[in-house]
Amino acid sequence: MPVIYEGAVQDLIDEFGELPGIGPKTAQRLAFHVLSSDSAAVERLVDALHAVKARVRFCEQCGNIAEDTLCAVCKDPRRDASVICVVEEPKDVVAIERTQEYRGLYHVLGGAIDPINGVGPDDLRVRELLTRLGSGNVVEVILATDPNVVGEATAAYLTRMLRTLEVPVSRLASGLPVGADLEYADEVTLGRAFEGRRRVE
Ligand code: ZN
Numbered sequence: 001m002p003v004i005y006e007g008a009v010q011d012l013i014d015e016f017g018e019l020p021g022i023g024p025k026t027a028q029r030l031a032f033h034v035l036s037s038d039s040a041a042v043e044r045l046v047d048a049l050h051a052v053k054a055r056v057r058f059c060e061q062c063g064n065i066a067e068d069t070l071c072a073v074c075k076d077p078r079r080d081a082s083v084i085c086v087v088e089e090p091k092d093v094v095a096i097e098r099t100q101e102y103r104g105l106y107h108v109l110g111g112a113i114d115p116i117n118g119v120g121p122d123d124l125r126v127r128e129l130l131t132r133l134g135s136g137n138v139v140e141v142i143l144a145t146d147p148n149v150v151g152e153a154t155a156a157y158l159t160r161m162l163r164t165l166e167v168p169v170s171r172l173a174s175g176l177p178v179g180a181d182l183e184y185a186d187e188v189t190l191g192r193a194f195e196g197r198r199r200v201e
Contacts, residue, residue, distance in 0.1 A: 009031055009035065012030075012031040012034060012035075013027045013028050013031045014027075016030045016031055055067055058108075059071035059073075059074055059108075061074045061105075061132070062074055062105060062106045062107050062108055063090075063107065063108035063109070063110060063125045063128065064090050064093050064106055064108050065090045073093070073097075073105060073106060074105060078103070079103055079104060079105055080103045080104045080105070081104075081105055081137060081138075082104070082137060082138055082139045082140070083103075083104030083105065083138070083139065083140045083141075083142065084104060084105050084106065084107050084129075084132065084133070084138055084140075084141050084142070085102060085104055085105070085106050085107070085141075085142040085144050086106075086107045086109060086129065086141060086142065086143050086144060086145065086158065087106060087107070087108055087109070087144050087145065087182065088108070088109050088110075088111055088112050088145050088146055088151065088154070088182070089108065089110070089111070090108055091183050092108075092144065092146075092181075092182045092183060093106050093108065094183070095182050095183040095185065095190060096144065096182075096190065096194070098187050098190075099187045099188075099190045099191040099194065100187075100191075101190075101191040101194045101195065102194055104140075104142070107125065107128070107129050107132065108125065109124040109125050109126065109129075109145075109154070110123075110124050110125050111123065111124055112124075112145055112146065112150040112151050112153070112154040113150060113153050113154045113157055114150045114153075121157060121161075124154075126158070126161065129158075130161065130165070133162070133165050133167050134165070138167055139167070139168065140167070140168050140169075140170060141158075141162060141167050141168070141169045141170070142169075142170050142171075142172070142194075142197055143155040143158055143159070143169060143170070143171045143172070143200070144172050144182060144194075145158075145182075146181050146182050147172075147182070148181070151182075155171055155200075159171075159200050168199060169199070169200050170197040170198055170199050170200060171197060171198060171200045172193040172194060172196075172197050173192065173193045173194075173195070173196030173197055173198060
């Protein structure tokens with residue numbers, strides 16, 4: 001983006017412009033919103049940004065966003081610890097929780113296998129998944145990676161890896177919008193995909 005404004009305003013526009021989904025016009029609008037906001041509102045925004053970096057971490061068990069060593073799902077004794085749903089990102093956990101169809105635990109990979117962008121299995125929490133499954137208490141693994149090329153490739157890779165562990169593996173039923181992110185599926189569609197999941201092997 002060309003530099004139009006001076007100093008601090010342009011710096012802020014540049015920072016907003018780095019955010020995902022924010023184009024130059026939106027970056028400019030956000031910067032001017034901050035400029036016209038009162039100091040207290042700006043302080044709250046700054047505090048929220050600091051707090052998210054200071055307080056939020058990743059669940060030691062599943063990799064979901066947490067404010068403690070374990071996330072809210074892993075800490076909940078009512079959850080069924082014998083089923084693990086594997087997803088790419090914490091936002092996928094939120095999407096699945098919204099369906100209210102799933103009572104098991106999660107495993108967040110932290111992305112998908114994407115050789116073109118240099119992401120291999122070692123860059124994801126695959127080893128942690130195998131360690132979890134090694135405990136022998138899991139009766140089903142549900143692969144809920146995104147229904148796009150890298151998501152499918154990741155599911156295929158995990159299916160091969162998990163074959164040796166003799167844990168039943170299932171994949172969400174088709175019907176999800178192909179090529180999209182899990183988070184964009186509506187609750188009903190995602191809920192049905194869970195119900196209609198099929199064993200893979
Ligand atoms: Zn967790």
